[in-house]
Amino acid sequence: MREPFRYVTDKILEAILSGVQIEEPQHIKVEEPPKPELGDLAIPLFRLAKAKKVGLEDLYREFKPILESIEEVESVKLMGGYIDIWLRPSKLSRIVFESLRSSGEEYGIVKVMAPKRYVVEYVSANPVHPLHIGSGRNAALGKALESMLRLRGHIVESRFYINDLGRQVAIMVLGYRLLGGPQPPAGVKEDHWIGYIYAATNVIIEILKLKKEIEKSRGDPDRYRELVSRLDDLMSDAARLRERYPEYFDRLSSELSGIEDIESVISELMIGYEKKSNPETVELFRKAVDLCIEGFKKTLSQLEIEFDKWDYESEIAWSGDVEQILSMAMKSPYIVYKQGVPALSFSEILKSREVRERLKLPKTLEIPPLVLMRSDMTTLYTVRDIAYSIKKFREFNADYVINVIAAEQRLAQAQLRLALYMLGFRKEAENLIHYSYEMVNLPGIKMSGRRGRYVTLDEVLESAVERVRDIVRRRSPNEGVDEGVVRHIAVSAVKYALASIDPNKQLVFKLEEALDLERNSAPYLLYTYARANSLLEKAGPLPSLDEVDYSAADNHAKRRELLLMISKSPTVFSEAIDRLSPEDIASHILVLADLFNSWYQVDPVIREQDPGVKGFKQYLVYGVRSVIGNGLRALGIRPLSRI
């Protein structure tokens, strides 16, 4: 029995449906009462009573004997239009413990009958600045999805898409070249260094551009004032950046001022790289980008995240796949011209309700045409993404591709699915899942990668580590601090804080709250897991199933509640995974942890004298440990047997 709770509810449902004359089976359902006093299960009778035009009492009299004939049912009672059902703990516990015995450490996770092949693409941050807290949410969610699906038995490949084409990277590379391709100063992480070069170069370029515009706007006082105030803004960013590395900044500044037409230099760089026409440029781009990626990998390894594949966007462009997509698109009847460049128009296909449904698009959303190429013949991001999406499906023979991408890209992701569909990649279009999440903000900070204004994920993680280290020192001043454990707890706390909240909700990440190790946190769960583990070890080996006193929960509310919760876990997990909802797993194990903590304080396990009852308790603890452990694993967090 892999899902004990579902087994029992199904059994009850079947008994009713075969025992009572019911026209519309959807009128009958088994639900969970809001409070333990109202039973373990409840069946609302209102709808059925209305449909059958009979009284609640009459219905109850009809249901009662059927329910009472089920061996797992202890008693039933009519209360306020509901049949409240109490399960027989001695029966339920046998089912649960048998399941625990046979699935062992894997209890809670039910493998799917037919595994699917999933590609999960996540993080994929632009290689021009360090990972920030938003990338952290992406990483935490992506890792959770990857882990969940793997546990459920699917075959999963994780990918990181390196967006190395495009203007931002070209600007960074320009700065990098002007500085002579410098290695990071001692003690500076690679991506932080690249982030600095990018921001400094960008800010200086913007200042130079703005100054020219200001010259031209002397005749227009309003515009002049506006531009000057924008310049002030930029100047303060520049001053802040200069402060960090004055020599580098000044050198960049003077070099850039000496370039007559910066735009054409940037564009030359972009073309040289994308078309692979200039070997030096190619080498330079790769050197700079890889430097940044090296930094990313260090942060990700802190987060205990590793990717199966790293894909360069440039490789997609070089492979010819993009050309192929373009030529397919050009033959499409939906080509329109927007200011001379070809674009794919969606207005026709969006008239189809069926297509909207298949591609999970809102009923009324209007989607602007997708421009296919720039007038200088270079390609655009979304078009390259069409080629990349196909590649992800093809290379892994994937059934589904999940893109973990910020909600602000919803429209672009919709365009992507539509374009795939229109070009004949219907299966791909329908099975491309945009797993979107909302912004993360830090209180009081306006972040901007372009201006070099950000708090890096590294800084957040480091503060977390320091904080945890302090707490551990304070709690156990006489013991040595296990640095590995401290790091793991700190990093898990951040991951949990970012993956345990509905991704559709904007999030203000407060360091103090995420690091509050008291409750609703990974540390609390890790601690509870370790404690359950320690209890199990001290209690001795798990007894065999016929040594257990199954009546031990008969008149014991806490044991009964815990048992019920454990019995539900596999079902909760399966549904959460199938719905791609890591937050449901997070809240389930949190409630279980609370329940477990309140139970074992008042109901000793090791000191229990009655061997049958002790065995019962050991199985409960074993169940708790398995469920919390697998819940954490599902979230991409490794449980620790000792803290």
Next chain:
RNA sequence: GGGCCCGUAGCCCAGCCAGGAAAGGGCACCGGCCUUCGGAGCCGGGGGUCCCGGGUUCAAAUCCCGGCGGGCCCGCCA
């Protein structure tokens, strides 16, 4: 102008998709447990117009319509 997401105690979050019983947790606050199977814990207490207004329903935090507030998107950016 149009579209998408969010709006639940001082603060944070679950419940909403598949409508059901007096709306659940946590933080903070107040009071107890401080001879404990690892106190990162336990027990108790106060605190709510479920953003507002309509509608559907025996029943609405949940579904529908209309507002309000916050965020995001509508580029030859990515």
